[in-house]
Amino acid sequence: TPPDPSQLAGGQQPVRFSNAIDLFIQQELRDAGLQAAPRAEPEILLRRLTADTIGLPPTPEEIAQLETDSGSNAWSTLVDRYLASPQFGERWARHWLDIARFAESSGYERDQTKPFAWKYRDWVVDAINSDMPYDEFVVLQLAGDEIPDRDERSLAATGFLRLGTWNDEPNDPEDYAFERLEDLVHTTSSAFLGMTVKCARCHDHKFDPIPQLDYYRMASIFWPGPIQARDRKWLGGPTDDELDAQEVLAWTDITQSPAPLHLLKDGDRQRPLEEVVPAVLTLVPDLFRELDAPTPKAKGTQRRLQFAKWIASPENPLTARVIVNRIWQNYMGQGLVRSPNNFGFTGEQPTHPDILDWLAAELVDSGWSLKHIHRLILNSETYRQSSNHQNFDEYSQRDYDNRLWWRAERRRRDAESLRDALLVA
Numbered sequence: 001t002p003p004d005p006s007q008l009a010g011g012q013q014p015v016r017f018s019n020a021i022d023l024f025i026q027q028e029l030r031d032a033g034l035q036a037a038p039r040a041e042p043e044i045l046l047r048r049l050t051a052d053t054i055g056l057p058p059t060p061e062e063i064a065q066l067e068t069d070s071g072s073n074a075w076s077t078l079v080d081r082y083l084a085s086p087q088f089g090e091r092w093a094r095h096w097l098d099i100a101r102f103a104e105s106s107g108y109e110r111d112q113t114k115p116f117a118w119k120y121r122d123w124v125v126d127a128i129n130s131d132m133p134y135d136e137f138v139v140l141q142l143a144g145d146e147i148p149d150r151d152e153r154s155l156a157a158t159g160f161l162r163l164g165t166w167n168d169e170p171n172d173p174e175d176y177a178f179e180r181l182e183d184l185v186h187t188t189s190s191a192f193l194g195m196t197v198k199c200a201r202c203h204d205h206k207f208d209p210i211p212q213l214d215y216y217r218m219a220s221i222f223w224p225g226p227i228q229a230r231d232r233k234w235l236g237g238p239t240d241d242e243l244d245a246q247e248v249l250a251w252t253d254i255t256q257s258p259a260p261l262h263l264l265k266d267g268d269r270q271r272p273l274e275e276v277v278p279a280v281l282t283l284v285p286d287l288f289r290e291l292d293a294p295t296p297k298a299k300g301t302q303r304r305l306q307f308a309k310w311i312a313s314p315e316n317p318l319t320a321r322v323i324v325n326r327i328w329q330n331y332m333g334q335g336l337v338r339s340p341n342n343f344g345f346t347g348e349q350p351t352h353p354d355i356l357d358w359l360a361a362e363l364v365d366s367g368w369s370l371k372h373i374h375r376l377i378l379n380s381e382t383y384r385q386s387s388n389h390q391n392f393d394e395y396s397q398r399d400y401d402n403r404l405w406w407r408a409e410r411r412r413r414d415a416e417s418l419r420d421a422l423l424v425a
Contacts, residue, residue, distance in 0.1 A: 002358070003027045024355045028404050034395060037407040040386040042066050042217060047406075049078060049378065052331055054087035055094075056424055057416035079378045083122075083371055089129030095330050096124055099341075100141075100189045107165035114235060116249045120159030127157075133368035134323055137310035138192055138309040142308035145243070145252040146300055152248055160187075161222070161251040175269055177228045180236070181219040189218070189325055190198040192311050194343035195283065202267035207345040210281045213263055213276065220261045220278040221291075221303040224253040244299075253300030277286050278303050280310045287315060298392040318343060320360035324373050327352075328359070331377050333409030351403045383408070 001021035010395035016036070017023050029036055040048070046066050050058045058066075066078070082088060104117040127137055139147070141178055142156030142161070154341045164183040170176035182198050189197035199205050200215040226238045240246045244256045262272035278301075279290040287310065294302040310318055321362060322343065339347035350356045359373055366372040377383055387408040402409060412419070 006398065010067040015247065016381045017156055019382050021355055021359055021376060021382050022397060024352055025382045025405050028352065029406055031400070032404055034399070034404060034406045035391075036405075037385040037387070037389040039381065039384050044386070045075075046078070046214075050286055050415060051413065051421075053079075053082040053091060053378075054085050055091040055206065055420050056087065057421050075384075077373075079375060082380045083374055083378075085208075089125040091120065091292050091417070092128050092330075093124040095326070096128070097121060099326075101163050101187060102122075103163060103165075108167045108169075110168065112166075112168075112232075114162065114236060114249055116156075116247055117159060117163070119156040119248055123153060123156045123159070128370070131369055134320075134370055135314075135368045136174070136320070137368075137370075138312040139305070142311070143305035145250060146298070146305040152245065155243070155245055155250040156246050158180070158251040159249045161225070161235070162237055162249050162308075164236075168230070168232045170233075173228070173230060176263075176304040178219075178267075178269055178358055180227050181222060184222045185215060185218050189244065190341040192322065193281075193316075193318045194325075194337070194341060194347075195281075195343055197281070202264075205344075214281050214283070215334060216261060216263045216276040218281065218307070218391075220276050221307045223261045224301045224303065225251055225300055226254050229254075249347075253303075256294055256298070256301055258301070280307060282308060284315075284317060287313065294366040312410065314364045320363045320368075321356050323370070324359040325356060326365055327373050328355075328371065328377060331374075331383060332405070334412045351405075 002023040016039075017026065020087040026036065032036065035078065039045075043063055043066070046058045046063060050062075051055055053207055066074070100120075102117070102121065104114050106112045106114060122372070127140075140154050140157035142158070142267075143152060144157040147154055161184060164187065166180075167176060170179075182201055186196070186198035188193045195210065196205075197210055197215055197218060199208075199211045200212045202212070204211045204216055221258055226234070226236060228240070229236050229238070231239075237243075237249065238254055243252050260275045262275055265271035272355075277290050280288060282288045290312075291303050291306045296302065310316065313319075321337075322340070325335045325337050326340055335348075336350045336352055337343060337348055338351070342348075359376065362376060363369070365375055381397050382405055385405075387410045389407045392407070
């Protein structure tokens with residue numbers, strides 16, 4: 001529950017707040033004997049907003065309009081305008097594509113071009129611009145080929161599983177299949193759950209509640225796919241016949257009855273132990289279950305679809321927190337959890353767990369609307385703070401890395417937005 005603003009004032013100047021984010025921040029600042037920086041100048045705020053949302057500087061006309069429009073809704077109107085801009089999806093797709101290890105080539109010596117990888121990129125842009133519910137965003141990337149009404153767009157979403165490197169001449173093809181499994185396990189678990197499941201490939205995780213068996217349970221979800229594909233033409237993916245589609249970089253199961261996957265002693269392929277039954281992770285005991293066999297009419301095993309729905313469940317405590325933390329990080333310079341891909345024991349503890357919980361609840365309650373979270377952050381007084389502070393030297397000694405957010409972070413432009421800014425100058 002957000003604190004009471006009247007209690008936070010404490011007889012001093014009134015608390016400046018827009019929503020619960022500010023109240024949580026102000027409470028921590030008050031408890032530490034600190035005060036927030038004043039609001040930044042309008043032109044600075046506009047430049048910050050456009051850089052963060054569309055990656056471009058404001059036009060002279062936009063600056064002039066801001067200086068003349070001082071109404072109470074002027075800022076929220078600006079926020080809505082840029083969130084509705086087509087460039088918003090292009091800007092924020094870049095953040096997700098980095099997480100998804102997006103590349104249009106295969107790596108290694110030949111570094112072959114991956115045809116139609118751009119369709120995945122465009123799918124991400126469109127999903128962000130249309131405010132696709134995040135639970136659907138998760139499911140389509142992991143199992144867009146397994147949904148009942150699949151189409152070319154949902155198939156393109158599974159390009160997420162095709163974006164890793166692919167070696168057409170591995171030293172040992174049998175070993176390389178397990179390298180590919182590790183890539184899929186790691187990217188999926190770190191992107192959506194903020195957990196380093198790949199650390200359990202050879203032994204139980206040393207710090208987090210992830211037994212080695214969980215790694216292979218998760219790996220078995222991808223095992224029915226073209227993990228062992230060696231045909232150079234298809235670059236490690238399914239053939240057009242297996243995919244039942246053409247001109248799309250996508251993933252699908254190539255059998256309903258894959259060979260058994262075994263837990264491997266020390267991760268060694270030549271030292272198999274017991275056969276693994278596909279299941280979700282045990283780190284949320286109340287949600288643990290083994291996966292059901294596919295229905296008779298199903299084309300694949302339906303393992304990925306079941307696992308994706310487990311990730312996207314409102315009851316999963318990690319999924320919503322991981323994505324709202326990523327959004328906060330890209331606006332504020334640091335995440336509430338400053339190790340965004342690792343919410344485990346060796347990761348950073350959240351600076352403001354109450355904000356993390358509140359934003360995660362807001363995401364689910366809004367129907368998984370990511371733009372709702374963008375608006376909450378952008379409209380907050382915390383986002384609109386100046387990066388300067390009259391007590392900068394003193395506060396820097398007491399909170400040198402600004403974990404309490406007593407000022408706005410000073411950030412460099414990334415190379416892509418800097419290039420775009422120069423091109424429109």
